[in-house]
Amino acid sequence: MFRTCVLICLLNGVALSTKKEEKLSIVSHGYAISQAHMLPLLSLREEATRNLRNYATVLTKRLTQVKLAIKQLEALVKSKPSSNTLLTFKQTRIFYIDWRKWLSFVKEKHGYEEISKLQSLRHIMPTKIDYDEALYGIYRLQSTYRLDPAEMSVGLLRGRKYRCKKFHAVDCLMIGSVYYLNEDFQDAERWFQLALEKYHSDPNSKQFDIFGWSDDFILKLLMKAAQSSGRFKAALEYAEQALVIDRSHSFWQQQVPRLKNLSLTPEHPKREKISKYLFKPACRMEFPAKKYLRCHLLFSSPFLQLAPIKVEELNLDPPINIYHNLIHNEEIFWIKTLSNPHLKRSTIFSSSKQPIEDFSNIRTSKTMHLNDDAHKLIKNLNQRVMDATGLSVMESEDLQISNYGIGGHFSEHQDSVPPTDGKFRISGNRIITALYYLSDVELGGETVFPFLDLRVPAQKGSLVVWYNLFLNGTSDWRVVHISCPILMGDKWIATKWLREYPQMFIRPCPLKMEPLPEYSGNTF
DSSP states (O other), X not given: OHHHHHHHHHHTTOOOOOHHHHHHHTOOOOGGGOGGGOHHHHHHHXXXXXXXXHHHHHHHHHHHHHHHHHHHHHHHHHSOOOOOHHHHHHHHHIIIIIHHHHHHXXXXXXXXXXXXXXXXXXXXXXXHHHHHHHHHHHHHHHHHHTOOHHHHTTTEETTEEOOOOOOOHHHHHHHHHHHHHTTOHHHHHHHHHHHHHHHHHOTTTHHHHTTTOOHHHHHHHHHHHHHHTTOHHHHHHHHHHHHHHOTTOHHHHHHHHHHHHHHTSOOOOOOOOXXXXXXXXXXXXXXXXXXXXXXXXXXXXXXXXXXXXXXXXXXXXXXXXXXXSOSOHHHHHHHHHHHGGGOEEOEEEOTTSOEEEOOSSSBOEEEEEEOTTXXXXXXXXXXXXXXXXXXXXXXXXXXXXXXXXXXOOEEEEOSSOOOBTTBOOTTOSEEEEEEEEXXXXXXXXXXXXXXXXXXXXXXXXXXXXXXXXXXXXXXXXXXXXXXXXXXXXXXXXXXXXEESGGGOSSOOOOSSOOOOOSOOOOOO
């Protein structure tokens, strides 16, 4: 049991740390949850590479000097013993004068300046939270879209080949460790098998031995994964394979007879765990094409008589429409420029009715809000929403800008909030969601409505609009939606929520003056 805990702790980077390291581990830069904020990692990579090169140069120079000492001593070794007075003097001088100097030289701290510079970069390096979010982002992609580990490791995603660095054995080990911790032992075994294959095929595999990740270590993980899933014969094969590599290893000598006894019993492999989240099956599902939908031009206002909007119906009941070419590249550039410095980790609505930062992987993105006075462009975008919907943006929420990161997604949720004890908010519920797409997404990142069999791909410049409420004002469960994990690309969106009461001629008197929180979704 202790051995298993040690293996898993090693895989997840958990080790005895200093107080300073513990302090760093509770901080997050949010690198993995926003593509826009990954740029510091590029400069960090360049700086770290430059410092390591300088460190290597110092050590190379030092090695050259040490080789001089070796050469000097080798010359003495090769000389024949004799009573030559001059040679005796030379030997005495070397071991009294030179050797003391060499000893002082060896004790000197060479490369200390370069090491200090590398340590100074620690404050911008990814923390444990950043690493975990990146790792679980890759896990989310593989488990959601059921990607083949071997294909994924070389950049082949859903039949498309992308140019990227291939996974090393350590990458496969890390992903497999997530499956192991989630008790999905069969998938963990697949990743560990891939790690072993890459270890043996990598000409530089010995570098992994420095961290203790040798083929012996990988075989231990394979044995544990197979045994935990109830596949004792497979576990025995891994143990026997390890024993061939090192017959003197006492650990494997103990495991082989134990697993032989277990393999005699009938095997009952454990079933794969069913995901509690709706987004995983919904995002990989193919929905049939809808009939009786049409595209048309919208002329509903005096301005639209001159410049009509292209409308495409996506669903009739409840109505969901997409309005094409409603925001242009220059406007998108300005929105990103205005929002980028202020993006912060997205929030979710907690059980205490307060928005909190999301470290739960329900919503992996960064957001911020642009009010109407931030730029004249915002008022123009509001006007287009009014032209498209025919509704008022009075008392609506500020435009929310969102950017997603590695495997960025938003689990199933509703934008409306069921009233608690009949107490409505001051401006009513969210009657309309108007979502601008500020970028195309190469692969993944669709908005999926699982109860409507509808998938909406991100289309740069378009506006998607749907109603969140039934006619009686209650939340419409049919518009539960999902932002699917992003396989490839950079997803930006801008969301505007219109409130209920400003659309009415007679405004109800609210029982409680309470603003709607940023996120009010229900997670299933």
